[in-house]
Amino acid sequence: MSLATEGRRVTALDIRARKGGEPIVSLTSYHAHTARIIDPFVDFILVGDSLGMVMHGFETTIPVTLDMMILQGQAVMRGSRHALVVVDLPFGSYEESPAAAFRAASRVMKETGCGAVKLEGGRRMADTIRFLTERGIPVMGHVGLTPQSVNTIGGFKVQGKEDASAFAVRRDAEAVAESGAFAMVVEAVVEPLAREITRSVAIPTIGIGASPECDGQILVLEDMLGLSDWVPKFVHRYGTLAGHIEEAVKAYAGDVRKRAFPAAENTYAAKPQAETPRKRSGA
Ligand code: KIV
Secondary structure, eight states, X not given: OOOOOTTSOOOHHHHHTTTTSSOEEEEEOOSHHHHHHHGGGOSEEXXXXXXXXXXXXXXXXXXXXXXXXXXXXXXXXXXXXXXXXXXXXXXXXXXXXXXXXXXXXXXXXXXXXXXXXXXXXXXXXXXXXXXXXXXXOOEEEEEESXXXXXXXXTSSOOBOOSHHHHHHHHHHHHHHHHTXXXXXXXXXXXXXXXXXXXXXXXXXXXXXXXXXXXXXXXXOHHHHTTOSSOOOTTOOOOOOHHHHHHHHHHXXXXXXXXXXXXXXXXXXXXXXXXOOXXXXXXX
């Protein structure tokens, strides 16, 4: 079971207080039903903009809109009662200025009821993170591989392999921590860098492809369940759902074709007719 919070939802402050303690557990979810299943076991649920790739089949997260994030954020809030729900701000909704970011983030908070937002970027987003947190919006940062920048970083590549890149990611992480974020995702960085960042910043680091050195871990649910076609090196498949779904659908198709489904127990019978009393002869 996850964080003990006496029946209330986990907050951003609860997560912040877990720095250096028991590892923080997180998964993504985009739906009410998966949120309901994972809610008792995780500390926070991320409604990630990876939903664009996972649910909609886009090649990147770039096409995801604020309306898409709000719709799935609402579903996850309806499906969960315990975990903190964090909703990603999608590409184009926050980078222009702190005021634009506030407009997008406040819409997300009002329309979903979630407890925090996440945005990508280090030093370049520090003023925005400060602007939002000073105005009541808890912000989770995201450094290392930032998928919304795929077109400028040249692909989904591991970060921090060379000294210059490691230095840049470390400075990004420090800027995020100093600007008031309550936690940060560290994505696809080499292990020594994840360790250094985790030791040097005062807020929890949540790793994805960033080694066990982080204060917590996050995975995309569909990847760890074995629903995605391709899984990166850093994912362990804890399930093989695609195979189970295929077997179930094959069995259903076979039953329909040979009229074995629906069976009698799946069929509504008509209400038995009340017998009309026979007239007695001579009555
Ligand atoms: O969108 C997402 O799912 C994410 C995780 C990869 C951290 O940002």
